[in-house]
Amino acid sequence: MIQLRRNRQEYDVCIIGSGAGGGMAAYMLTQAGARVSVIEAGPKWYSSEDSAMLKWNYDSPRRGASTPDRPFGEFDGCIGGWQVEGEPYTMAPGERFDWWRARMLGGRTNHWGRISLRFGPDDFRRGSMDGLGDDWPIDYDDIAPYYDRVDRLVGIFGSREGLPNDPDGIFQPAPRPRCYELLIKDACDRLGITCIPARLSILTQPLGNRVPCHYCGQCGRGCMTNSNFSSPEVLIRPALATGNLTLYLEAMAREVTVDARGHATGVSYVDKATGEDRHVRARIVVLAASACESARLLLNSKSSQFPDGLANGSGMVGRYLTDTTGAGVQGFIPKMMERPPHNEDGSGSGHIFMPWWLDNRTLDFPRGYHIEVGGGFDMPGYGVLGGVERYPAGGGWGRQLKDDYRRYFGATVGFAGRGEMVPNENCYCEIDPDVVDRWGIPVLRFHWQWSDHEVQQAKHMQETFRSIVEAMGGEVFAPMPTREERYGLMNGGSIIHELGCVRMGNDPARSVVDANCRAHEVPNLFVADGGPFVSQPDKNPTWTILALSMRTSEHVARLMKEGAL
Numbered sequence: 001m002i003q004l005r006r007n008r009q010e011y012d013v014c015i016i017g018s019g020a021g022g023g024m025a026a027y028m029l030t031q032a033g034a035r036v037s038v039i040e041a042g043p044k045w046y047s048s049e050d051s052a053m054l055k056w057n058y059d060s061p062r063r064g065a066s067t068p069d070r071p072f073g074e075f076d077g078c079i080g081g082w083q084v085e086g087e088p089y090t091m092a093p094g095e096r097f098d099w100w101r102a103r104m105l106g107g108r109t110n111h112w113g114r115i116s117l118r119f120g121p122d123d124f125r126r127g128s129m130d131g132l133g134d135d136w137p138i139d140y141d142d143i144a145p146y147y148d149r150v151d152r153l154v155g156i157f158g159s160r161e162g163l164p165n166d167p168d169g170i171f172q173p174a175p176r177p178r179c180y181e182l183l184i185k186d187a188c189d190r191l192g193i194t195c196i197p198a199r200l201s202i203l204t205q206p207l208g209n210r211v212p213c214h215y216c217g218q219c220g221r222g223c224m225t226n227s228n229f230s231s232p233e234v235l236i237r238p239a240l241a242t243g244n245l246t247l248y249l250e251a252m253a254r255e256v257t258v259d260a261r262g263h264a265t266g267v268s269y270v271d272k273a274t275g276e277d278r279h280v281r282a283r284i285v286v287l288a289a290s291a292c293e294s295a296r297l298l299l300n301s302k303s304s305q306f307p308d309g310l311a312n313g314s315g316m317v318g319r320y321l322t323d324t325t326g327a328g329v330q331g332f333i334p335k336m337m338e339r340p341p342h343n344e345d346g347s348g349s350g351h352i353f354m355p356w357w358l359d360n361r362t363l364d365f366p367r368g369y370h371i372e373v374g375g376g377f378d379m380p381g382y383g384v385l386g387g388v389e390r391y392p393a394g395g396g397w398g399r400q401l402k403d404d405y406r407r408y409f410g411a412t413v414g415f416a417g418r419g420e421m422v423p424n425e426n427c428y429c430e431i432d433p434d435v436v437d438r439w440g441i442p443v444l445r446f447h448w449q450w451s452d453h454e455v456q457q458a459k460h461m462q463e464t465f466r467s468i469v470e471a472m473g474g475e476v477f478a479p480m481p482t483r484e485e486r487y488g489l490m491n492g493g494s495i496i497h498e499l500g501c502v503r504m505g506n507d508p509a510r511s512v513v514d515a516n517c518r519a520h521e522v523p524n525l526f527v528a529d530g531g532p533f534v535s536q537p538d539k540n541p542t543w544t545i546l547a548l549s550m551r552t553s554e555h556v557a558r559l560m561k562e563g564a565l
């Protein structure tokens with residue numbers, strides 16, 4: 001039996017996790033006057049203090065190359081990765097799901113790509129449009145006011161385009177495209193592919209006490225000037241400033257505790273510094289540990305009232321796990337060779353993107369994708385132009401090799417398709433009955449199977465990207481992947497947009513939380529991360545996690561004020 005050290009203080013709200021969802025919940029609820037505790041598995045991390053934004057790659061003995069602890073490069077602003085020491089997860093035999101976890105204040109918002117896209121009206125009703133999957137219990141009009149408020153609070157650049165299913169936001173001006181992006185746009189215009197300015201949560205004008213971006217291109221390391229969005233700087237700091245927030249750092253939540261009525265009473269956690277089991281009492285619990293981890297917490301919170309896990313009477317916790325589809329192509333563009341070296345850094349991601357531009361009713365796959373771009377003269381690290389011998393007359397030794405690196409550097413472009421999958425019953429997570437983590441907490445076992453819908457979509461991505469490279473007068477060195485290779489469709493989870501597992505709905509037999517992200521079976525339990533998502537539109541999910549968390553938090557604050565919680 002675990003001995004819990006109980007905290008005598010009772011908070012109004014205990015939030016698990018401080019990333020996009022948890023940071024927004026902490027911000028909203030502390031502003032509303034609630035006394036809030038946040039249980040966070042990682043240590044303190046503020047980009048203004050801890051980022052490696054201004055380091056050169058040659059400051060590193062590995063020239064910025066990745067390490068097991070830093071899969072995206074040594075200076076990347078993330079503590080965590082595909083594997084977290086002492087915290088395994090397992091997969092069903094023959095199946096593969098990659099699970100990226102951050103363990104730090106702010107979670108993955110410290111190093112994410114900042115691509116910040118609203119879902120469109122159709123994204124909430126795909127089920128009734130084509131019979132595949134389910135509709136959300138809310139529609140675009142329910143969430144639009146919260147998108148507006150997130151835009152104003154966090155800051156986003158973009159352009160007003162009036163596209164039907166890619167709604168405009170309240171944008172700051174977008175930066176100009178780089179040279180290679182102008183060439184891509186030119187090719188897309190000729191091919192009839194919509195190509196517009198990117199939408200990134202990066203400031204191009206001052207906002208509050210935050211200054212605009214100075215275009216160093218290092219957003220993934222965290223921004224020392226707070227010109228991009230991270231939860232610790234933009235949400236947690238103001239929440240702390242209210243005096244209503246207590247952070248419990250390096251605190252690994254084990255389970256949500258309940259009383260005899262089956263209401264949540266707080267959260268038990270492991271103090272990672274001492275290994276002691278402790279407990280925080282709260283009148284309301286908000287899960288925001290990321291979609292799969294929130295499912296894990298629910299499944300591990302077993303009691304006589306909830307023998308199959310908290311709020312899991314429907315058996316839906318862990319079900320309908322989704323990720324964005326992904327496939328990529330790199331191209332060599334001869335006309336971009338031997339350009340005079342110049343600073344092409346810009347903001348930390350592409351300055352253009354291509355929203356979905358076709359009608360799936362005319363295609364052999366049901367859902368769309370958007371295209372993200374990369375290329376040009378970004379700061380070279382270890383391994384740049386790997387395989388320089390593939391370029392015409394490239395390679396060799398000594399001076400020729402050095403000269404070839406200079407000639408070919410900056411002459412490549414990359415396209416990444418990011419698409420919508422149809423949720424299916426074969427993608428889910430459950431508790432592995434045989435494996436526990438270093439604290440004895442049972443771990444997740446993943447099941448994953450792509451369907452033909454996603455494989456056919458990846459084929460279309462490949463063909464499209466290759467046609468753009470060709471229209472730019474370029475060459476793709478890698479052959480088209482075969483159907484057996486799923487046309488290059490990447491592993492489930494590898495786009496790091498995992499959603500679902502605690503999905504929302506009006507029917508308690510088919511969903512875990514209601515339209516306000518409140519558990520059907522536990523009146524004082526809410527979910528504020530990607531868990532409640534019913535589907536996985538092609539748009540990157542974090543802007544919607546933020547907007548939904550804001551909406552959920554406002555609902556919690558209203559219920560508290562009415563004395564209903």
Ligand SMILES: Cc1cc2nc3c(=O)[nH]c(=O)nc-3n(C[C@H](O)[C@H](O)[C@H](O)COP(=O)(O)OP(=O)(O)OC[C@H]3O[C@@H](n4cnc5c(N)ncnc54)[C@H](O)[C@@H]3O)c2cc1C
Pocket residue numbers: 016017018019020021022039040041042072100102103104105106107108109111112113114115116117251252253254288289290291293496497529530540541542543545
């Ligand atoms: C490299 C990269 C690029 C990305 N780019 C984009 C992009 O451009 N656009 C986009 O929309 N999305 C992007 N994403 C995805 C985005 O980061 C996530 O959608 C978002 O951060 C999810 O927010 P969250 O609050 O659910 O989870 P997280 O941000 O992961 O936060 C979860 C928090 O919970 C804590 N936690 C977990 N388990 C426990 C526990 N048991 N006890 C206590 N604390 C716990 C973690 O330490 C973490 O701080 C990217 C992700 C990565 C890794």
Ligand code: SF4
Pocket residue numbers: 053202203212213214215216217218219220222223224225226227228346347348
């Ligand atoms: S590119 Fe801009 S937002 Fe990104 S780290 Fe540099 S200054 Fe900050």
